[in-house]
Amino acid sequence: MTVIDNLRERLSTARPRPVDAMPIEPVGWAEHQEGVDKLLASFRAVPADKRVRLAKKTSNLFRGRSEEQAGLDVSGLGGVIEVDPVARTADVQGMCTYEDLVDATLPHGLMPFVVPQLKTITLGGAVTGMGVESTSFRNGLPHESVLEMDVLTGTGEILTCSREENVDLFRLFPNSYGSLGYAVRLKIKLEPVPAYVELREERFHTVEEASRVLADVASSHTHRGEPVHGLDGVVFSEDEAYLVFARFTDEEGPTSDYTRDKIYYRSLQHASGIRRDRLTIRDYIWRWDTDWFWCSRAFGAQNPKVRKVWPRELRRSSFYWKLVRLDRKYELEYNFIKKPHGKPRAERVVQDIEVTPENLPEFLHWFFNASDIQPVWLCPIRLRDGVDELVGTGDIASSSSDPWPLYPLRPGQTWVNVGFWSGVDGDHVDPSAPNNGAFNRVIEAKVNELGGHKSLYSEAFYSREKFEELYGGNLPATIKAVTDPDDRFPGLYEKTVDEA
Numbered sequence: 309m310t311v312i313d314n315l316r317e318r319l320s321t322a323r324p325r326p327v328d329a330m331p332i333e334p335v336g337w338a339e340h341q342e343g344v345d346k347l348l349a350s351f352r353a354v355p356a357d358k359r360v361r362l363a364k365k366t367s368n369l370f371r372g373r374s375e376e377q378a379g380l381d382v383s384g385l386g387g388v389i390e391v392d393p394v395a396r397t398a399d400v401q402g403m404c405t406y407e408d409l410v411d412a413t414l415p416h417g418l419m420p421f422v423v424p425q426l427k428t429i430t431l432g433g434a435v436t437g438m439g440v441e442s443t444s445f446r447n448g449l450p451h452e453s454v455l456e457m458d459v460l461t462g463t464g465e466i467l468t469c470s471r472e473e474n475v476d477l478f479r480l481f482p483n484s485y486g487s488l489g490y491a492v493r494l495k496i497k498l499e500p501v502p503a504y505v506e507l508r509e510e511r512f513h514t515v516e517e518a519s520r521v522l523a524d525v526a527s528s529h530t531h532r533g534e535p536v537h538g539l540d541g542v543v544f545s546e547d548e549a550y551l552v553f554a555r556f557t558d559e560e561g562p563t564s565d566y567t568r569d570k571i572y573y574r575s576l577q578h579a580s581g582i583r584r585d586r587l588t589i590r591d592y593i594w595r596w597d598t599d600w601f602w603c604s605r606a607f608g609a610q611n612p613k614v615r616k617v618w619p620r621e622l623r624r625s626s627f628y629w630k631l632v633r634l635d636r637k638y639e640l641e642y643n644f645i646k647k648p649h650g651k652p653r654a655e656r657v658v659q660d661i662e663v664t665p666e667n668l669p670e671f672l673h674w675f676f677n678a679s680d681i682q683p684v685w686l687c688p689i690r691l692r693d694g695v696d697e698l699v700g701t702g703d704i705a706s707s708s709s710d711p712w713p714l715y716p717l718r719p720g721q722t723w724v725n726v727g728f729w730s731g732v733d734g735d736h737v738d739p740s741a742p743n744n745g746a747f748n749r750v751i752e753a754k755v756n757e758l759g760g761h762k763s764l765y766s767e768a769f770y771s772r773e774k775f776e777e778l779y780g781g782n783l784p785a786t787i788k789a790v791t792d793p794d795d796r797f798p799g800l801y802e803k804t805v806d807e808a
């Protein structure tokens with residue numbers, strides 16, 4: 309198949325999902341059971357000595373993924389099973405996208421406690437992969453609002469786990485990236501939300517001041533006397549940072565729409581002081597998806613002339629992903645733009661790291677001096693109060709003093725997620741080994757030096773020793789010996805560092 313044929317096919321199979329809300333009907337329990345039966349049948353069809361993996365249509369995983377393992381049929385596990393508006397809970401299938409989940413809950417005036425920014429991230433993926441969003445400073449991470457989960461383990465059983473039942477699996481599942489099994493059903497708590505969000509976007513001229521205010525609001529939940537329900541920020545340079553304070557409200561009023569000509573991240577930029585804006589709650593939830601934060605600019609989608617003809621329903625992260633995959637397969641940028649000008653391949657730099665607010669200024673100064681990448685996204689995170697009631701529960705996890713032992717976050721401590729999704733030119737790349745992740749390694753070392761860590765959805769280079777120090781020591785291996793004694797799934801290190 310030629311590049312053009314491939315491009316044509318990808319464009320034609322792009323999901324024609326409308327930009328605006330779409331009614332999502334719960335599938336109900338009988339259909340859910342059929343989906344589980346299909347999954348189990350596909351698991352049993354794989355020889356017992358062969359490894360298995362998910363056969364999913366979408367992914368937001370940036371590192372490589374082995375195609376050698378046999379794919380499990382999860383085609384019947386992408387829906388919402390039931391929403392209970394009185395108890396404010398939802399039973400959701402593991403591969404349900406947040407886009408569908410939000411469209412099923414918003415008509416009840418409810419939304420998940422944390423909704424990651426990209427529409428095709430699934431509930432199971434966010435719970436096992438530590439999703440974050442602007443409500444994470446008060447609502448923690450997606451796994452913290454899970455009440456119970458059904459997980460397909462390596463023994464082919466479906467185990468229900470919660471704070472009371474199979475507690476080890478429940479506590480060790482977050483950040484396990486499918487190495488302990490796949491969530492097929494999750495019961496989650498939902499938060500009541502009003503129709504609108506009022507945004508106050510404040511400009512800071514130093515990253516020190518922005519970091520100080522970020523830390524303060526992350527623990528006080530107020531700013532200049534007003535409540536803050538959502539908090540994140542964008543930094544364009546050492547002297548241009550914005551924090552966005554979101555207040556959920558039912559007050560009527562005009563709203564902006566960044567799914568059309570205007571571009572959300574650009575709208576934040578102003579000379580000084582505070583700029584105000586308003587969005588519907590749904591547009592607030594998906595404000596970053598339309599232009600994949602800012603990554604759509606690499607495809608020309610922010611050029612006014614191109615934007616006019618770019619179909620509105622294809623302004624979405626899942627479509628840009630398809631273009632990225634195509635570029636990775638055929639090295640389009642290198643072959644058509646860089647190579648003819650004698651330029652080397654660029655190194656992809658797609659990472660989310662976490663440091664404390666005290667260390668954030670040092671990281672940002674260092675980062676902007678070490679690369680031309682800009683802007684970067686800031687999102688404060690705090691585990692929810694009361695999670696320490698988990699410490700000491702479970703047989704295996706009880707040896708850890710962290711409630712969620714596979715990821716180094718402690719209650720009472722604010723961390724700031726810093727996201728950057730771009731690349732650097734060849735001068736950062738070791739010419740003798742152009743694809744060795746040279747600048748990514750330097751970033752990892754700097755984050756280590758600052759006592760931070762990073763999300764494992766992208767490339768990582770940790771030694772086993774350092775990895776164990778950060779991500780749960782021998783606990784992943786210990787529980788795997790129980791839930792996956794025959795190694796049907798790759799181990800956590802293998803999966804996230806060795807890219808199995």
Ligand SMILES: Cc1cc2nc3c(=O)[nH]c(=O)nc-3n(C[C@H](O)[C@H](O)[C@H](O)COP(=O)(O)OP(=O)(O)OC[C@H]3O[C@@H](n4cnc5c(N)ncnc54)[C@H](O)[C@@H]3O)c2cc1C
Nearest residue numbers: 367368369402424430432433437439440485486490491765
């Ligand atoms: C450019 C970029 C930007 C990102 N930005 C954000 C962001 O702003 N906020 C955020 O929260 N995240 C972000 N992510 C990370 C994303 O949340 C994680 O990669 C997440 O795990 C993706 O979930 P998915 O549903 O797309 O799963 P996939 O990409 O399909 O899989 C991710 C991993 O989870 C495992 N997995 C998937 N489903 C299940 C399941 N049901 N049970 C157990 N394991 C499962 C898979 O085996 C795999 O190891 C970003 C990623 C990229 C590439």
